[in-house]
Amino acid sequence: MASIHSTNSSRRLICCIGTGGTIASEPTAGGLAPTRQDTFFRRIRSHPSLTSPTSFDDSNVSFSSPVHAELVGKNVRYPRLVTPELDDQGLSVEYEILDLDRHLDSSEMTPAEWNTIASLVYENWDKYDGFIILSGTDTLAYTAAILSFLFHSAGKPIMVTGAQIPLSRPRSDGWTNLLDSLFVTGTLDLAGVGIVFNHQVLQGARATKTSPNLFGAFTTPCVPPLINLNVKITYDTALSLPPRSSSPPPPLIPLLTTPTVLSIHIYPGMTGDLLEAQIATLPTCKAVIISAYGSGNLPINPESGVLQSLKRMVDKEILVVVISQCAIPNVYPLYTQGRTLLSIGVLPGYDLMHEAAFAKLIWLVSRPDLSFKEKQELFETPIVGEMSV
Missing domain, CATH: 3.40.50.40 (Rossmann fold)
Structure with a gap:
């Protein structure tokens, strides 16, 4: 399926919406917690697989360099970054991290937070070429499912990802999950909602969390993965996400926030x-x-x-x-x-x-x-x- 790869040499711009969760957790006196701070951005900015030196005017940018973030309402938008080349065509991706005003453990996720996430995607639809939702894993599959319905038939990709081990800890799987998400949303010509985890793209409304321990935390028991991001990238021939298009998202439906x-x-x-x-x-x-x-x-x-x-x-x-x-x-x-x-x-x-x-x-x-x-x-x-x- 070679046609799924982008033939556009210009960089796509991706919005990464940070909600907290394990991927953003940092050590605190009470243990690891997803408290909002710019340390998460600093880690990403310093990682050579996620950020090219061409992202900065100053080649001496380091982890401790100042961060000039912008307040967008109650949320924070961090400076734009550029990945290194992500494929054999030399494509790289630009991306911005938009952090919610309150980071939370995903077990605290409610329809009110889903409304916030969906509103941000909807309001920024024309500014970006795709979206990545950075989520905790406990309710990640629920978030992917509700976004699937709220943005059905929309012509851009929305990928949900996270980590089993925080970026702040050794052996974090968050690095590859984020890198794969940027590759999928920024270089492939597909649309729709998916989960990117452990080198796979799963259908957003088919997934469930099956392990708190395995890096392959999510499965789609009734259908195969959409994409396997191995040495050779393979695609399921029976199922596929739709191609990118100019189709706008459907009118946004505010979810009831009382228990229903x-x-x-x-x-x-x-x-x-x-x-x-x-x-x-x-x-x-x-x-x-x-x-x-x-x-x-x-x-x-x-x-x-x-x-x-x-x-x-x-x-x-x-x-x-x-x-x-x-x-x-x-x-x-x-x-x-x-x-x-x-x-x-x-x-x-x-x-x-x-x-x-x-x-x-x-x-x-x-x-x-x-x-x-x-x-x-x-x-x-x-x-x-x-x-x-």
């Missing part, structure tokens, strides 16, 4: 009363993810009360979706349980990962322009290749 999507894990002994007790604690609930057994099986015997409880949820116009607890999921209405659930308006999650199901539901319930029936229909419609129906 409840996730419930089915286990032996689950009853309808237990399900409804959880719903009762969340009066703003608009959607429920049921993580069921196998191919979407639930206890539907009358004594458990589960089926009756799910029907009451649907009658209240709560989107109810069943996904599989299996590591390689596939929910399909083959057995009696599945067909019975369909008959009361419960939606099958097919091979959706939890991250994509959660993101798609938040995206849907945040759209007042859609009726309940339209939301149900759209949930069962693949939007960004997030599921196979």
